Amino acid sequence: MHYNEEDNVTAPIVIIGTGLAGYNLARELRKLDSTTPLLLITSDDGRSYSKPLLSTGFAMGKDADGLGQADAGEMAEKLNAEIRTHTRVTRLEPAARRIWIGNEPVVYRDLVLAWGAQTIRVPVEGDAQDAIFPINDLHDYRRFRAAAQGKQRVLILGAGLIGCEFANDLLTGGYQVDVVAPSTQIMPGLLPLEAATAVQGGLQQLGARFHLGPVLQRLERTGDGLQARLSDGQTLNCDLVVSAVGLRPRTELAAEAGLQVARGIVVDRLLQTSQPHIYALGDCAEVEGLSLLYVMPLMSGVRALARTLTGTPTMVSYGAMPVTVKTPVCPLVVSPPAVGAEGHWSVEAQGADVRARYLGPSGQLLGYALTGAATQERMALNRQLPPVLAELPQVLSLKA
Ligand SMILES: Cc1cc2nc3c(=O)[nH]c(=O)nc-3n(C[C@H](O)[C@H](O)[C@H](O)COP(=O)(O)OP(=O)(O)OC[C@H]3O[C@@H](n4cnc5c(N)ncnc54)[C@H](O)[C@@H]3O)c2cc1C
DSSP: OOOOHHHHHHSOEEEEOOSHHHHHHHHHHHHHOSSSOEEEEOSSOOOOBOGGGGGGTTTTTOOHHHHBOSOHHHHHHHHTOEEEOSOOOOEEEGGGTEEEETTEEEEOSEEEEOOOEEEOOOOOBSSOGGGEEEOSSHHHHHHHHHHHTTOOEEEEEOOSHHHHHHHHHHHHTTOEEEEEESSSSSSTTTSOHHHHHHHHHHHHHHTOEEEESOOEEEEEEETTEEEEEETTSOEEEESEEEEOSOEEEOOHHHHHTTOOBSSSEEEOTTOBOSSTTEEEOGGGEEETTBOOOSHHHHHHHHHHHHHHHTTOOOOOOBOOOOEEEOOTTSOEEEEOOOTTOOOEEEEEEETTEEEEEEEOTTSOEEEEEEEGGGGGGHHHHHHHSOOSBOOOSSOOOOOO
């Protein structure tokens, strides 16, 4: 196919993904530029929704339809954009500034990869693997809610942030919950032991049963449900399984196209990948070595990238970014210290109220975990935290 540079100059800004990254970027772009053609492409139905609410559906009395907001048609109108739904991008071709949807090429002026992260699947033996539900988007959630209808016993794989949020929500919804995870505490790597113990205690008071240490080895159908065999020989009966063992940024298509990838798609402070005119944002992006699968960094990226794409190169910076974990039975706010930060946890605990501060060599605050009533101190501590990605004074120029 003949390649013509002029085609690209008049071509649309193409955003792959209609999650919080893709839609918020489109919104922010439209505030700054109402006319440049904008094309969003998504493999799902393009319905706008807030993913964090998926782990609050039972407490809020909302099913998948209740959590969905505008559909793709309404979004296209609001954003003055074309939105292609149920459309999977299969290849990037940076040298020709185009992408491929099967056999169809689409040229772009600039391309934004906002295609998120995918659930990690663990290998399990037995005949009931189709009863394991990952929940990473509204479609997954719809399938899960349909399967959970009229059932009582849910086994959750994974005791990370998302596994614990689902445990709290399902217990609130009247389900019996077993949590299986190979770690020795919940939210390992995120929480010091005392804070983890407080949250686990809260969930146990609601009725959760934790099985920490083993993994699920085998899942089989029995007369009235499923039997899960754990690696320590224990067996548990349940009706369905939620998998919350973790997420991995989607990097395959980027790597195949020669873009630099590490844990995520490697981008600089302008969110530009190793190729000109291609940017990455949200769960799929690794910004200066930081692969943070949260909304706050994504929104900082949205604001910077919208400006960059409208002619004002703007570097992303992150302030303190505490995470509020949605375990209402034991409120938890955590601001993990930077990976490898030198320091130690200093913990004061009164029952379920834990104030854990991660202090550096000169006593400066580098991170914290607050549970129960101690979460009220979050604002005061936030002011003392260092930024996660400090503002830089100099202006970088775009790679040509
Ligand atoms: C249950 C749950 C609770 C959470 N709670 C919180 C919270 O309380 N606070 C917080 O900060 N974060 C939370 N998070 C994380 C937060 O939701 C994510 O960081 C954020 O939603 C990621 O948005 P995204 O747009 O980058 O990716 P996604 O929402 O995953 O969007 C990816 C998009 O790309 C599309 N796509 C993928 N591949 C292709 C392809 N090849 N071609 C075309 N389209 C493609 C998909 O269809 C989708 O539209 C939670 C996550 C989960 C799962």
